[in-house]
Amino acid sequence: MxxxxxxxxxxxxxxxxxxxxxxxxxxxxxxxxxxxxxxxxxxxxxxxxxxxxxxxxxxxxxxxxxxxxxxxxxxxxxxxxxxxxxxxxxxxxxxxxxxxxxxxxxxxxxxxxxxxxxxxxxxxxxxxxxxxxxxxxxxxxxxxxxxxxxxxxxxxxxxxxxxxxxxxxxxxxxxxxxxxxxxxxxxxxxxxxxxxxxxxxxxxxxxxxxxxxxxxxxxxxxxxxxxxPSGLKEKVAGEVRVDLVWRERAPLHVPEVAALRDRVVESGRRWTLRLAPEEARAVVATVTGGAAFAALDDFTLATPSLEDVYLALGGAARQGLVRA
Amino acid sequence: MSTSAAASVPVRATASNDPNEGEQRDVSVVSADVLPGGALAVQEQDAAELGPRARLWPSLVAVYRAQLSRARVARIPLLFVATFQSVGIMILMRGVVDGGGEARAVVAGSAVLVVAFVALNLLAQYFGQLRASGGLDHYATLPVPPAAVVLGAAGAYASFTVPGTVVTAVFGCLLFGLPMTHLWVLAAVIPLAGAALAGLGAALGLLAPRPEFATLLGQLGMSAALLLGVLPAERMPEAVRLVRDLLPSTYGVEAFARTFGESPDWAFVLGDLAVCAGVGVISLAVATWAYRRAAVR
Missing domain, CATH: 3.40.50.300 (P-loop containing nucleotide triphosphate hydrolases)
Structure with a gap:
């Protein structure tokens, strides 16, 4: 029409x-x-x-x-x-x-x-x-x-x-x-x-x-x-989104955490990662145990949203879409 | 129209990428069964029926009524400020002017100043802000004739001046001891001076590239009406008098001032009012053109 x-x-x-x-x-x-x-x-x-x-x-x-x-x-x-x-x-x-x-x-x-x-x-x-x-x-x-x-x-x-x-x-x-x-x-x-x-x-x-x-x-x-919307989300279906919020700053002295550094989108205390499911499991296991856990304030694991689709498609603005 | 529109719009996933498609449709409508493979080719039917167009008078009345109702919310700026200003000016001038021709000029000038303040200054500001904030989009996406929007708003602003002008004129007559015999002439002065000044205000507001300019131009127009209308013309230098003759509010002032005389020369009064009417027609036409231009960018 x-x-x-x-x-x-x-x-x-x-x-x-x-x-x-x-x-x-x-x-x-x-x-x-x-x-x-x-x-x-x-x-x-x-x-x-x-x-x-x-x-x-x-x-x-x-x-x-x-x-x-x-x-x-x-x-x-x-x-x-x-x-x-x-x-x-x-x-x-x-x-x-x-x-x-x-x-x-x-x-x-x-x-x-x-x-x-x-x-x-x-x-x-x-x-x-x-x-x-x-x-x-x-x-x-x-x-x-x-x-x-x-x-x-x-x-x-x-x-x-x-x-x-x-x-x-x-x-x-x-x-x-x-x-x-x-x-x-x-x-x-x-x-x-x-x-x-x-x-x-x-x-x-x-x-x-x-x-x-x-x-x-x-x-x-x-x-x-x-x-x-679901068709779009399938484009990033192989990915899981992991949000890590640190108490003060990321514990970069932990080698597993330091290794993630160049794959995160950093915004203040918050790190956002888009990972394959098994990788995401490994990351969660790392940060919820051992030395990294002391520095961790909160974490979430989520299936991708249209925001992830936007970023995965090369959308330029890191902020600007609203989840409300 | 919903049912007919629903029936006439085929759901079609094979939209062509040809940008000339629309033009072709205007020229040739070939029935689907004439086309080769007609059973498969889905022929888009004629364009859907359009919604009704709003006619000039009903929409003018609707805009006028809506604008008029704004006085309930913005009573003080729209109705009172101008009156206080004019009454204040007359009280000030009372100390300088004793009576005679000068007193008539002061009262007539102060009364018409109310019209200049509201119809010229406030309307220029209103349209300037409406344009800058994107408020014109509301009217531009309705099937309403541009003249209805401009005339409706101008008419409402001219109406806002009625109480203030009448109060100022009556107060002025009492203050300076002028006869109230011919105050009825305001019934012609207000709409005609109102049309001229509101048209000017609307045109300035819609043409100004930025809202601050619209405000500035409206203020300047009102200041000119104040200085050149209220002060007696006899004391002005030649050059200023020429500028005074160019200002449409002057003719409203002159027409009104003449009627305070013993035996007013009605031919001159009519002549002055005719100038107001002429300026009104031209300025409202310009404002309508400016609205059209401002609505689609």
Whole structure:
């Protein structure tokens, strides 16, 4: 239902000014090709700055690509960006246009601007606020809500005036588990009843693993992998992840520990290793016995997550994906 | 439209890599059974039906209503600050100006200053910040005509000036002993000066490359309206008077000031208001163009 071919966008180099260093030319999206199928929850996963939002802005007609094509439900969005607004609903990261409105008026106005007549907009508003458990907050200005509630109110506005494609840019940021469940329940209901397709931008690995049907992993503007979450994890299936946390510093006087040094990703007191299962067993045996154990604070042994996939595929950012 | 869209979208895993695919589809729609091996070739059907477009008036009203409701949350900056400022200026000027033509200029200038403060300065800031923070994306991803967003916001900001302008005018008349007979002319001055200044404010806010510039330009515009509108024109040097003639708020001030006279010359009043209306049309058109430009980058 959404076909992206060779999408490329380059931000020109910026000359330095006083207090602002010069930045080189940046390829925000680099020859991106994707196919999103009808009725699936498709994810874009990557650390901050990977080009997820730039890609989404090009899919929603907010930004013109330098090259490439985007076709949604048979409409060429690059040539007719104004059609995107009539096919999809977009939840951006910014809520400043709605901040000073009440939850109820934000949803109703958004519905009216999606072409609904007053009565229909009000009926849909009431239904959506009820569905998301926002009725009690309907008369409160969005600005005065907590971060997660504010996000949920903007999500409600995105649902009024139904669209076959929902583009959600980190919709659950700051939400508590109850609100998250409300979001995914609302998405699932629309998918089951109307075949709604969802394009989800996220840097949350756990969310990606639990809700996505397929995921494209983005790094520095390129799609470095695209498959189901479990399909991706099979790429690193032969590996186990070992996290070692030392009390103060690693006991490098222990030869077995010193030998691991050049294979770890070090972050403060924490060492992260990706090892074959038998190697991992040997490492755990070493650090839980003998001299190394005195220096050990904590350790975990885990099967690989999408974060490991990202790193195994050569993802550049060591930090930036979130497990929450 | 969900059911028809659902029926018309084939689930197909054999999407072609040909970037011209979209263009070809526009030209030729060949039915699947005409193609060789038609049973296997899955023909993509016509593009799905688009959602409705929001029409100009209903969406303008919706934007206007939503913007107007912001006054409940941001009451002090939107409704009161400008009034306090204008009333303060009139009290200050009371010590210098005794009456006659100068008093009329001060009262009319202070009243229109409320319009300049809110419609020009605050609207420039609002659009500047909305643009910088990405808030325009919200409107840009809705099928709403650009004119509806600009006119709705400009109309709301012009409406915010009504209570302040009326309070300032009445207070000024009492303070300087001016007749209130023709205060009804505010019913024309506020919307027309409001249109001119709000259009200017929206255009500045949407064109400024950074929000600080939008704030600066709005402040400068308001300061110009203050200095050139409130101070009596007769005391100004020739060059400054020329600048005064270029400022749209001047015509609102003049139109209003003329109506304090014994027998106002209504032809001149109408002429001044016509200038406001003309500037309003042009500046709102520029603002709409600027919005379109700012929305898709």
């Amino acid at each position: 959404c076909a992206v071919r060779g999408l490329t966008k380059t931000y020109p180099a910026q000359r330095g000014r006083r207090g602002v260093p010069a930045t080189p030319e940046v390829r925000a999206t680099d020859d991106v090709t994707l196919d999103i199928r009808r009725g699936e929850i498709f994810g874009l996963l990557g650390p901050n700055g990977a080009g997820k939002s730039t890609l989404v802005r090009q899919l929603t007609g907010l930004m013109r690509p330098d090259r490439g094509s985007v076709e949604i439900l048979g409409h060429d969005v690059v040539r007719h960006p104004e059609r995107a607004a009539r096919i999809l609903a977009y939840l951006g990261q910014e809520s400043s246009a709605l901040d000073e409105l009440t939850v109820s008026l934000a949803a109703e106005t958004t519905g009216r601007l999606r072409g609904l007549e007053v009565r229909r907009a009000r009926a849909e508003r009431d239904a959506v606020l009820d569905e998301l458990g926002l009725t009690a907050l309907a008369a409160r200005p969005i600005k005065k809500l907590s971060g997660g509630q504010r996000r949920l109110a903007c999500f409600a506005a995105a649902l009024v005036g139904e669209r076959p494609l929902l583009v959600l840019d980190e919709p659950t940021t700051g939400m508590d588990p109850v609100a998250r469940r409300a979001v995914w329940a609302a998405v699932d209901r629309r998918r089951a009843e109307r075949g709604t397709t969802v394009l989800l931008v996220t840097h949350n690995v756990i969310e990606a693993e639990t809700v996505l049907d397929r995921v494209a992993v983005l790094d520095r503007g390129r799609v470095i992998a695209c498959d189901t």
